[in-house]
Amino acid sequence: MAQTVGVSSPPTTRIMETAHEPTRTQRFFRGLTPYLLISPFFIGFILFQLFPILFSFFLSTQQWNPYKDGADAFEFVKLDHFNTLFHTARFWNSLRVTGIITLVCVTIGTALAVLLAVLIDAVPDWLSNILRAVFFMPSVTSVVVITFIWKQLLNRRYGLINDLLVSNHIMDAQNFLGDSKLALWSIIVMLIWAGLGWDALIITSSLRNIPEEYYEAARIDGASYIKQFRYITLPLLRPVLLFVVTTGCIFLIGLFAQVQLLTAGNPLHRTETVSLYLYDQAFGYQEFGYASAIAVTLTFIMFAVSFFNFKFLGNRGEV
Amino acid sequence: MRTRRDKMGRGVLSVVLCLIALTYLFPYIWMIGTSLKPDDELSNGKLFPEKITTVQYKSLLEGFDAGRIQLKYQYPRYYLNSGFVTLTSVGLVLACDALAAFAFAKFEFKGKQVLFWLMIITMMLPVYATLIPSFYLFSRVYHWVNRYEALILPGVVDAYGIFLLTQYMRTIPSELLDAARVDGAGPLRSFWKIIVPLSRPALGTLAIIKFLGVWNDYLWPLVMIRQEKMFTLPIGIGQMQVRQGMVVWGVQMAASVLATVPVVILVFIMQRQFLRGFTAGAFKG
Numbered sequence: 001m002a003q004t005v006g007v008s009s010p011p012t013t014r015i016m017e018t019a020h021e022p023t024r025t026q027r028f029f030r031g032l033t034p035y036l037l038i039s040p041f042f043i044g045f046i047l048f049q050l051f052p053i054l055f056s057f058f059l060s061t062q063q064w065n066p067y068k069d070g071a072d073a074f075e076f077v078k079l080d081h082f083n084t085l086f087h088t089a090r091f092w093n094s095l096r097v098t099g100i101i102t103l104v105c106v107t108i109g110t111a112l113a114v115l116l117a118v119l120i121d122a123v124p125d126w127l128s129n130i131l132r133a134v135f136f137m138p139s140v141t142s143v144v145v146i147t148f149i150w151k152q153l154l155n156r157r158y159g160l161i162n163d164l165l166v167s168n169h170i171m172d173a174q175n176f177l178g179d180s181k182l183a184l185w186s187i188i189v190m191l192i193w194a195g196l197g198w199d200a201l202i203i204t205s206s207l208r209n210i211p212e213e214y215y216e217a218a219r220i221d222g223a224s225y226i227k228q229f230r231y232i233t234l235p236l237l238r239p240v241l242l243f244v245v246t247t248g249c250i251f252l253i254g255l256f257a258q259v260q261l262l263t264a265g266n267p268l269h270r271t272e273t274v275s276l277y278l279y280d281q282a283f284g285y286q287e288f289g290y291a292s293a294i295a296v297t298l299t300f301i302m303f304a305v306s307f308f309n310f311k312f313l314g315n316r317g318e319v
Numbered sequence: 320m321r322t323r324r325d326k327m328g329r330g331v332l333s334v335v336l337c338l339i340a341l342t343y344l345f346p347y348i349w350m351i352g353t354s355l356k357p358d359d360e361l362s363n364g365k366l367f368p369e370k371i372t373t374v375q376y377k378s379l380l381e382g383f384d385a386g387r388i389q390l391k392y393q394y395p396r397y398y399l400n401s402g403f404v405t406l407t408s409v410g411l412v413l414a415c416d417a418l419a420a421f422a423f424a425k426f427e428f429k430g431k432q433v434l435f436w437l438m439i440i441t442m443m444l445p446v447y448a449t450l451i452p453s454f455y456l457f458s459r460v461y462h463w464v465n466r467y468e469a470l471i472l473p474g475v476v477d478a479y480g481i482f483l484l485t486q487y488m489r490t491i492p493s494e495l496l497d498a499a500r501v502d503g504a505g506p507l508r509s510f511w512k513i514i515v516p517l518s519r520p521a522l523g524t525l526a527i528i529k530f531l532g533v534w535n536d537y538l539w540p541l542v543m544i545r546q547e548k549m550f551t552l553p554i555g556i557g558q559m560q561v562r563q564g565m566v567v568w569g570v571q572m573a574a575s576v577l578a579t580v581p582v583v584i585l586v587f588i589m590q591r592q593f594l595r596g597f598t599a600g601a602f603k604g
Contacts, residue, residue: 033426033506034428037421040418041418041419041481042419042434044415044475048449048453049476051452052448052449052456053441053449055452055456056451119336120336123329124333127337131336131340133587134344136586137344139531140583142535142537143553144552144556148556148572149349152349153349157362158361158362160366193346196343250445254446256538275447278447282450282454283542291451292451292452295447299445299448302445303443
C-alpha cells in the first residue's frame with residue numbers, strides 16, 4: 001500500500017482511505033508536499049546561512065582586497081591568517097578578556113539567578129508575578145539603552161555612582177570605565193544585572209515543576225531549608241541549569257554590543273573581547289580574510305565550550 | 320504556631336524582595352528622572368529633577384539648538400523603521416517556520432533526518448560565523464546596503480523557531496489530521512484549521528522571542544545601515560552618542576525612555592501569558 005501521510009493511522013481510517021485510492025498525480029503531489037512546505041525556509045537557509053558559513057571558511061584562507069571586483073579580489077594564502085592570529089598578543093588578550101567575562105558572569109550570574117528564583121518562588125503568587133516582570137525588564141530593553149544608562153551612571157565626573165560614593169564618604173571618585181582593572185569589572189557587573197531576570201525566569205518555571213510532595217516528605221524527616229535545597233531543588237534543577245549555563249556561555253563568548261558601547265575595548269584593549277577584535281579587523285581595517293579566520297576560531301571555541309558543558313553538566317539529567 | 324511563623328517569614332521576605340526590586344530598577348528610575356530634567360540640572364548628581372520639564376523630549380522631536388550646534392534627529396523615522404522591520408520579520412518567521420515545522424513533525428520524507436540535523440547544527444552557530452560573508456553577499460552581490468531587505472531577510476532564517484515548533488507540533492495527535500484528510504482537507508487546509516490553532520502557545524512564544532531579538536538587534540543593522548533615514552532605534556540612539564559629548568545626555572535618555580516604555584508596558588499587560596508562554600516554550604521541548 002502507498003505510504004500515506006501521517007505515521008500511525010488507526011485501522012478505521014485506513015479502510016476509509018482505500019475507498020478513495022489516490023490517482024498517480026495526486027500521489028505525486030502528496031509526496032511533494034513536505035518539500036514544498038519546507039522550501040520557503042530552506043531557500044532562505046541556503047542563501048543566508050549555509051552559503052555564508054561555507055564562504056566564511058573559504059574567506060579565512062584568502063586575502064581579500066575589497067577595492068577590486070570579482071575573482072581578482074581574492075588571493076589564496078593557505079592558513080597564514082591563522083598562523084598570524086595565533087602569534088598575535090592582541091588576540092590572546094581578547095581571548096583572556098572574553099574568558100574572564102564568561103567565567104565570572106556565568107558562575108556568579110547563575111548562582112544569583114538560582115537564589116533569586118528560589119526567593120521569588122516563596123512569596124505569594126501575585127507578588128511573584130510582578131517581581132518576575134520587574135527583573136525581566138532588562139531582557140526586553142534595548143542593549144543600547146541599558147549600556148548608555150550604565151555609562152552615565154559610571155561616569156567619572158558626573159556619574160551618580162561616584163556622587164553617592166563621595167557624598168557618603170565611602171571612597172574617592174573612581175574612574176570606572178577608564179581604569180584598566182575597574183573597567184572589566186564594570187562590564188561584568190552590568191552584564192550580571194542585565195542577565196539576572198532572564199535566567200531567574202527560566203529557573204522559576206522549572207522550580208514550579210518540582211512536586212510539592214518531595215518537600216513535604218523532607219520536612220517530615222526534619223530536613224532544614226538548606227538541606228531541602230541541596231538535596232531536592234538543586235539536583236532537579238540540573239537540566240535547566242545546563243540550559244542556562246550553555247546559552248549563557250554562547251552569548252558571553254560572542255559578547256559585542258555591550259562592550260563596544262560601554263568601553264569600546266578601552267583602556268588599551270584591556271576590555272577588548274574576541275568579537276570586538278573581529279569587528280575592528282573587518283570593518284575598521286577591512287581585513288576581511290583575517291577577520292574570517294577569527295570568526296572560524298570563535299565558532300570552534302563556542303562548539304568546544306557547548307560540548308564541554310554537555311559532557312560535565314548534562315550526564316545525569318536527561319537532556 | 321509554625322504556620323504563623325511561616326507567614327511572618329513570608330511577609331519579611333516579600334518586603335525584602337520588594338526593596339531589592341526597587342534597587343534593581345534604579346537605572347530605570349535614573350533614566351526617567353534624567354529625561355525630565357532641564358539642561359542645567361543634567362549633571363547635578365540628583366536622581367529626580369527639581370523642576371520637571373519636557374524640554375528634552377522637545378529637543379528630540381523638534382531638533383536641538385544651542386547657538387553653534389544645531390541638530391535634528393529623525394527619531395520618529397527610527398521608530399517607524401524598527402516597527403516595520405520587527406513586525407515584518409516576526410510575520411515572515413512565523414509563516415516560514417510553522418510550515419517547515421509542520422513538514423518535520425507530521426510528514427515522512429526522504430532526507431528528513433539529514434535536513435533536520437543540518438538545521439540544528441547551524442542553529443548553534445554564532446552570528447559571527449556568518450557576519451563577514453553575509454556582509455560581502457549583501458553589499459557586493461545583492462547591493463542591499465541601507466535597504467530593508469538586508470534587515471529583514473537574514474532574520475527570517477530561524478532554525479531555533481523550527482526546532483521549538485516541531486517539538487510542539489509532534490504532541491498534536493495525528494488522528495486529527497487523518498480525520499481531516501478523510502473529510503477531504505488538503506495539507507494546507509489541515510495546517511490552517513488544525514495545526515495553527517493548536518500550536519498557538521508555541522507560536523506566541525516564538526513571536527515574542529523574535530520580536531525582542533529583532534527590536535533590540537544592534538550588530539547587524541550597525542554593519543548594514545549607513546543612512547540616518549534607515550536607522551533602527553538601537554542604531555539611532557547609539558549614534559547620538561557619537562555625534563555629541565555630554566550635552567545630549569538628556570535627549571538620549573528621552574529617546575531611550577520612548578524606545579523602552581512601550582515594550583515594558585507590553586510586558587506588564589501581557590505579564591501572565593507572556594511569562595508563562597515564554598517559559599513553557601523554552602523548556603517543555
